[in-house]
Each structure stands twice: as structure tokens, then as C-alpha cells.
Amino acid sequence: MKYLDKDITYINKLLKEKKIKPIDLVEEAFKNIENNKELNSYITLNKEEAIKKAKELETKEVDNLLFGIPIAIKDNIVTKDLKTTCASHILDNFMPIYNATVIDKINEKNMIIIGKTNMDEFAMGSTSRTSYFGAPKNPWNKEKISGGSSGGSAVTVACRDVVFALGSDTGGSIRQPASYCGIVGMKPTYGRVSRYGLVAFASSLDQIGPMTKNVYENALLLNAIAGYDEKDLTSSKKEVEDFTSLIGKKLDNIKIAVPNYFMSDIVSPIIKEKIQNIINLLEKNNIKVDFIDVKYLENAVTLYQIIAMGEASSNLARFDGIRYGYCAENPQDITDLYYKTRSVFGPEVKRRIMVGSYLLSGKNAKIYYDKALSIRDDMKKELEKVFTNYDYIIGPTTTTTAYNLDEQDDPLKSFMDDVLVIPVNMAGLPGLNIPVGFSNDNMPIGMQIIGPAFSETKIYQLASFIEKELNLQLNPKDGEEND
């Protein structure tokens, strides 16, 4: 019997009625992962501890919907006594001595951590191919990329290994793989979720978020991880509401904007068609949808490259082999130690550190970094202006569907793929990917719903409406076998 592909309320009911135990779910999760081994979605499994925890929970009361439920954690979120590698050789033996705040929070709910998921090295990439442990594969077509950087989390949720996964999103790293793999992924408002314990890539953009098979479960997981954290000065003191509260509620007096840029020639025709279908659906339901011009969107990638690379070059400086992580043997002197130790970074990470260092160097800081911050501010204001007239912005999440794993990795092209997701990070806004259909070769297509800051509840409301209307079959295994 399989449970992990069922809805959370159903699984919870079975747990409450003692028809199943947490250990059944844990065993199923590890069996699923074993069956899907070739997808390479995990770096480290937490088998012993997960089983131990499941057994401990048997004597405890099932007091919340997340109780005893398996969850996968992106491997850039630190977990005490569970290896956290950031998919990098430099941390491939790093055993953290503390928990990220989100880990404490999911532990409070008595969720069970199944393992640490594969990703781009230090979350730098949008295909997960920069992982030191090899790329995960797309469950809809093993020849295709999973997307990234939270590729492993997207894959393991898409093929129902586990119910929940956490990802992180600096420039689309939750929404884009969610789109490629056909799942729901939310990048919450900057500050909504504590970053304490998230290994920093670009501090002013990074945000942890939930990745799930449906909207309700996504909101539920955000309920568990959101909230002010005194350990993270950039986390928001804004009260955490119940993000599921408007799910299924009628959408009244809603106005939606579609930036013309999001539906321009940069997006493939099949994706535009699917988004147009959604627009039609919304209009049919008396929701007003306008195509509008939004300034600065086309600058997003440039801004991202400057700000994210700059911050990354500084954030990754701490990996010097002195206090933790990989340390080169027999260095001649301190410079040699730095040089040899840091040589083990992968090429993409090195490229970003070098570009970032260059951009912050001497006069460049003013020419590039300061200017980027100022345009970022303009972009933020421009988007805020849109939200004075509209409740949401929608558009495609990606310009194409997942492409082939062996397709040549052109860093510039890879950045351009993120042009639709990056503005959300630049403005610190919440953005969610919801599957809206499939391409002709049966690859998932996603739509992005963007709202003003701290509007996650309303984003889930619209997303759940679309989810219900479309009622898509989103389990990649369902075509192959019958339960």
C-alpha cells in the first residue's frame, strides 16, 4: 500500500486512527527513494535517525497535520549531525553542529527528515548540473534536467518519494525546478522565513520556501516555517497568518496584470498558449486580466548577475579550509592553503566568485554594484506601483520546458532562462509556481503567481482556484503503473 502520494489530510487521518504509523511512511519513503535512485535526487539519506524518530513518535499524540510526515531538505540548509554539503566538494564532509531555524521549526511539528537533496553547487545554477554529486534527473523524462538549483527537492516531491521538501530561491531556484517537474513551489516574501542556517549564496535575495505536490500542502508547510526569528535581522516581525485560510474561498473583485514582457517572444509558443488558456479561464470567471507594460523587467538578469555575484564572492570567502570543510594537505604557506583548498570549487562557483570579486573591486563597486542597487530599487517601486492597481501579476515561470541534460551548458543562456523569475527576488516579493499543463512531449509547464509583499495567503487562494479548475494529473508515475 502506498500513502505518500495521498493528500496530507488523508495520511493524517490514518495516523490519528492508528491505521498506520510514522514508521510505515518512513519505510515507504526510503523504498520510493531506492526505486527512484537513478533520478539522483539525494546527496545524503538520514535513514537511521529517521527510523529512530519515527519509532519515538509512536508514543506521541498526533497533534498536527505535519506530525510524522517525511520531508526532504535541500542540502544548503544546515542540519545538526546530518551532513550538509551544498553539493560541493569543499563541504562534502561537513557535519553541522547546529540546526537552521527552519529545521528547529519542522522538528517542533515532529516531521521526519528523510534526507538532504541534490542541488547546484552552493545553489549556483539553474539545472542542478553544477552539483559535485552529478545532476538529478527529471522524473517526467530522465533525459531532461530537473531545473535548479533546488532540483533534488523538486524531483523527490514530483515522484512522490516524500510529501514535502524545502528548497531555497535566490533567483528562481524553487519556482523554476517546480515548473520543470510539475509541482507547486513558493518563494515567500523576503523576510517571511528565517535564513538562519541557510548557507548564504546572495544574502539579500535568498529565501527558503516549500515545495509540494499541491497548493494546500504548500501553504501548510509555509505555516510551519514562517515567522520572525531573532537570529535573522532581515526576518520580518509581521504576524504569521494561516496561509491556508483563503484556499477554496471565492475570488471577488480581483484584478490581474500580465506584463507584456512575460508574454513576449522570449517565451516559447506552447507555454504562451497554456498561460493564455489560464487567462481565458480567469476571464470566464469574471476576473479582470490586463496586459500592461512593466519597466525594468528586462534588466532583471543583469541586476541579478551583479548583486548575486557580488554578495556570493563575499559569502563564499569563509570556505578556506581552516575551521571546517575540505582542507588541502601540506600547504606551503597560508596563501597556498587558500589556493589549494579553494581550487576544489566547481567551475560555475569559481566563475561567480571571480565575477563578483571583479564587480566589487575598486571603482567597479560604484560603477556596477551601487548602480545595480539603485535600479533594483526602481524595479521594486515599479512593481509596487503595479500592485496599487492589481492584486496579482501572472505569467509563465520559464521560457521553455526542461531541456536535455546533455545540452551544452551556456552560462549566459542559463541566466536568461531565469529572466521571468528573478524580478520577484529583486523586489523581495512572494512568487509561486503552479503547474498549468504539459508540452507536446509531455513535459510540465508552470505559471507564476506574484503578489505584493506578504500576500502569500492570497496567492494560495488564486493558485488553489486554478489547481481545482485544471485538475491536472501530475504524478509522473501514473501513466506507467496502476496502484
Add this chain to the structure above:
Amino acid sequence: MTNYIPTIGIEVHVELKTKTKIFSNSLNGYGKMANSLTNVIDLGYPGTLPTLNKEVLNLAIKAALVLNCKIRRQMHFDRKNYFYPDNPKNYQITQNRTPIGYDGYVEIEIDNEKKKIEIEEIHIEEDTCKSTHKSNKSYLDFNRAGVPLIEIVTKPCINSSKEAKAYLEKLKEILFYSDISDCKMEEGSMRADANISLRKNENDPLGVKCEIKNIGSISNVALSLEKEQLRQIKLLEEGKTLREETRRFDDKLNDTVLMRVKETGNDYRYFPEPDIPYVIITEEMINEVEKTIPMLPEERKKLYLSKGLSEINATKLIQNRPLSDYFNEVLKLDTNYKTASNLLLGDISAYLNKNEIDINKTTLTPSRLQKLISFIDNGTLTSKNLKDILTKVLEENTEIEDIIKELGIENITDTSSLREIIKTIINNNLEVKQDYLDGHDRAIKFFMGQIMKETKGKANPKITNDILLEELNN
């Protein structure tokens, strides 16, 4: 030899006297077991983030206030990026673009001439860890990593080592008195870097400057500046061109030595620290801090002189912070302040130094001191028997009167018995009485000596003196 005018600028790092570190809740302490005051934040572990200690903000605002600086109302932190093993994140969180204080000054006085040493800026930053090197191995102690510092930077407006010394002494006194820092140079809680350049004429452009790093004492700052000046003059006189250098002062050589030649502008790749949002400093915060500023040395001195203290006593009291604070409490009472200052700086200080304790740890409250002084003023206590009871006065809570009685040194104040003794002594020494009547003061001394001998020193000198004069003039 031509005369050269030195232009000197000084940067001082001061460790703030906070309970915890600047960006984590590790304790801020000195001399503890290596790496015992650390946590994942101090060690720069992946995923950790800084928090901001409010105490640091308050002390930095205080420093800006007492150094007459303007205060930046909206400020942020910046990252200074450089690789070094004592720098756990390989960037230091500091303030580059928006230092908390700017445009201040410290007034110094040399040979009765006052000069304002202008302060360019005060900024907040974290200290690095301490590295030691032993037989081909390096050891890192992160107890100091993340200890809050302020860096105080003067404008290049100091023109002699004397001025430099006066500035540092004054700065130290102010910071210490405002409870901002311990200012212990020997423990590294105050460290100075000085830079110096020479020119022949005030209108000439500034010369090539050399920086002397990490000087361990104020006298060494003065000394190293003098030595560096001589070195530069020698080179200039030889017609050589100076190069920008970083040097250090070597105690043993008694001279500055080269550390490195400065390369074209260090590239620290500063950018605003994204992990700490902008800090807004409100009028209210400043007002709150202002209330916590204790009376500063200059003000204390004025006050003490106005209360009749000698210049030397006033200065000495201020040099001893706990004693000066104590004395300020004494000033609130009605007593003989001059006697109070003499006592505090004399026998009491001797006791405190010998026992290595603070005046506040003794039982001598200001009101007990007031009482003690009243017994001295009315002649009950002489300086000799004061010494006998001082330990008790400082160590026990017994009433002063009882201590005096208990030790049996209560002066004879019973006038009738005393008068009898005096009369007898006069009658036995009539020739001395005549001596007195002839106008010789030494006679009084003789009689007093005789009386004290007779009473074993217990006679109240003032009363005795009064009765003696009465009897002699009878």
C-alpha cells in the same frame, strides 16, 4: 639641517565594555581559556547570521557624544573583504560609508595652550581572532573574534609627538570615564596606529606618509613618532625619496621597523552588509544615552577646585576613577572636603592599595566618612590615632563613635579632670609659663607635649589647647 613640520594622524581601536559580543551572544571577556567564549557565529560557520548588540550601539553613540561628534541618524554596516586566518568569515563587518560619528574633536592642553584635535570619524566594527605562532604551527583563539570595537580616526592635524601623547592620554581618560572601554593598552583593549609625514613649509603639500601599526602604549606612540621622524629626516636630508610604508615599533631596537611597503590602494571590496538592515538612530536613543554619561574629568576638576581642593589633590583624585566617583558622593554631604580629599588620597589610599580593594568594597560609606571627619574637626581624633582605627573603620560596620570608644583611644574631653592635669603641669613649670608670657610660642609646644605625655596621648588636642591658653593667661 632644515626644519621639518610633522603631520600626524592617529587611529585608535577601542574595545567596548559590553557583556556580550557585537554580533552574537557569546560573552565578551579577556584572559579566558582559548576558544571558550565562542559560538558558531563567531567562528563564521556556514549559514550563521549576525545579530546586533544594542549595548554596542549605545556605547558608540556615547563615544560620539563625549568626543563631540555629530551622529549619523541612518547608518549601515559594510563588509571589508580580505583573507586572513584571524578573520573567520574572511570579511570583517565594519562601517565604511556611514560611520556612526563624524566631525568631532578632543581638546588638549600643552604648556597652557589649548588645541582641538579634530576627529574625522568614529565607526563600529568587530575584532578579529588572536593568532599565535609556535614552532611552525599557528594557533587561533576566537575569544576575541566579534568583540565590539570602535575606531576613532583623527584628521591629519597633530604636529608633534607631544600633541599625539596628550591626545591619547586625554582620549583614554574620556573613554575610560564614560564607561565606554577599559582602555587597557597592555590587554589590547586600546590599540593605536599612527601615521606621519614631513614637510618643510606649512603651505607645502603633505609629504609621503608612513604608518606605524599596533603600538602598545601611549609613551611608545610618542617615542615611535620621534624615531620615525628622525628616520624620515635622515632620508630626506640625504636627498632620498620616501616610499609609503607600514612599519611597527620594536621595543628592543627602540626604533620603527619595516613591515611592508604599501602597494597601490588596498582593495577591500567594501559593500553594504546585507545581513544587517539599516539602523535608525533616533533623538530619543541619543537622549537616553546622554543620561548615562557620568561627569567627565574636566568637569570634575573644575568642581573639585571650586570646593577648595588643591590642584594636586584634584588631579590625583581624577586619576583614580573609583575614588573620584566616591568623592563625588562625599561632595553631596556637608563636610570638610579638603580633609576628605586628604584622607582619601592619604591613609585610605594606602590601605586600598595595600589590600588591592575598591573603596566601595569597604565599610566606609560617604556618611561614615562624614562622621569620621567631624571627629577630626572637633579634635576628638588626632592623625596618630586615626591610623589606629582606620582598619576598623574600613572593615567593620560598627558606629564610628563605638570604634573610638572600643579602642580606648577616646580623647579626654572631660574638661574638669583635664584642667586639673594642666594646672599641675603649669605649676610645676612656672618658668616656662613666664617664657610664654614673654611671647615665646615654643612654650605652648612644651606644655602640649607634657600634657600628652601625662594623658598618654588621649587628651583632645583642641580642648587641651583651649584650656591651656585659658590657664596660661589667667
